[in-house]
Amino acid sequence: MTTRKKLIAGNWKMHGSHAANAELLAGIAAARPFVAEVAVCVPFPYLSETAVALAGSDIRWGAQDCSAHEQGAYTGEVSAAMLHEFGCRYAIVGHSERRQYHAESDQLVADKAKAALARGVTPIVCVGETLAQREANETEAIVKRQLSAVIHTLAHCAGEMVVAYEPVWAIGTGKTATPAQAQAVHALLRAQLAAATPHAAAMKILYGGSVKPGNAATLFSQPDIDGGLVGGASLKAADFIAICRAAA
Ligand code: PEP
Numbered sequence: 718m719t720t721r722k723k724l725i726a727g728n729w730k731m732h733g734s735h736a737a738n739a740e741l742l743a744g745i746a747a748a749r750p751f752v753a754e755v756a757v758c759v760p761f762p763y764l765s766e767t768a769v770a771l772a773g774s775d776i777r778w779g780a781q782d783c784s785a786h787e788q789g790a791y792t793g794e795v796s797a798a799m800l801h802e803f804g805c806r807y808a809i810v811g812h813s814e815r816r817q818y819h820a821e822s823d824q825l826v827a828d829k830a831k832a833a834l835a836r837g838v839t840p841i842v843c844v845g846e847t848l849a850q851r852e853a854n855e856t857e858a859i860v861k862r863q864l865s866a867v868i869h870t871l872a873h874c875a876g877e878m879v880v881a882y883e884p885v886w887a888i889g890t891g892k893t894a895t896p897a898q899a900q901a902v903h904a905l906l907r908a909q910l911a912a913a914t915p916h917a918a919a920m921k922i923l924y925g926g927s928v929k930p931g932n933a934a935t936l937f938s939q940p941d942i943d944g945g946l947v948g949g950a951s952l953k954a955a956d957f958i959a960i961c962r963a964a965a
Contacts, residue, residue, distance in 0.1 A: 723753040723937060723944035723964040724879065724921050726841060727951025728781060728809060733763055742770040744954030749774060753944060753964035756807055761795055764803040779807030782815060783838065785828035797836035808833045811843045813885045823863050827870035834874050841879045841946065842867050848886035860902060861909055868913045876916025879923060880906055881946040887926025889948055896935045899924045903941035930959035937964045
């Protein structure tokens with residue numbers, strides 16, 4: 718059986734300030750060591766100070782998006798090469814908030830994942846269904862379609878991404894998928910990955926959607942759940958640390 722090191726990645730979304738970041742990062746760093754790998758995905762302007770605050774620690778940092786383009790006349794975009802210069806380990810791509818508010822298509826998400834990997838930044842590729850889609854029994858078709866675009870675009874590099882299953886109805890709502898609901902989707906995703914890459918058993922599939930200290934351990938104990946992508950709870954040091962510790 719393959720043992721996968723768990724990964725807990727905080728997604729700060731559009732939150733933060735110099736003062737709040739310093740306190741949060743110092744709190745997380747002081748709680749080391751963690752058994753799991755821990756990362757924080759911060760807004761672009763805070764990458765530099767995050768790199769400084771976490772220098773010398775094993776906590777990694779990442780971004781919440783990256784451009785599908787290498788460089789050029791794309792005002793407002795940030796390239797994977799730039800992220801790499803900041804020491805970014807991860808870039809979240811295809812978060813449901815970007816799919817929803819920025820009309821990101823499956824193919825654009827796949828192209829962003831490819832651009833990130835090409836510059837040595839690991840994409841955390843988010844997939845997930847809306848409540849209406851779940852109620853229409855479309856969960857499997859939706860997540861498979863979203864993942865399939867990335868698998869095809871990454872081709873032989875597909876094994877290098879991290880996948881995050883984030884049911885849209887559970888993000889920021891306080892509603893969490895039950896461990897059984899989440900595990901069922903994770904198993905489907907792993908089977909889909911296994912059909913595409915020999916590395917599927919070693920790949921991390923994170924769960925995201927109202928992960929909290931009280932539900933983290935049970936979610937992370939599921940066989941195909943390899944950690945979490947944590948939004949709201951990643952902004953409170955005590956909660957984020959408790960979640961990281963639940964991923965032993
Ligand atoms: C997220 O933004 O990726 C997320 C899972 O948010 P929350 O934990 O707040 O539901």
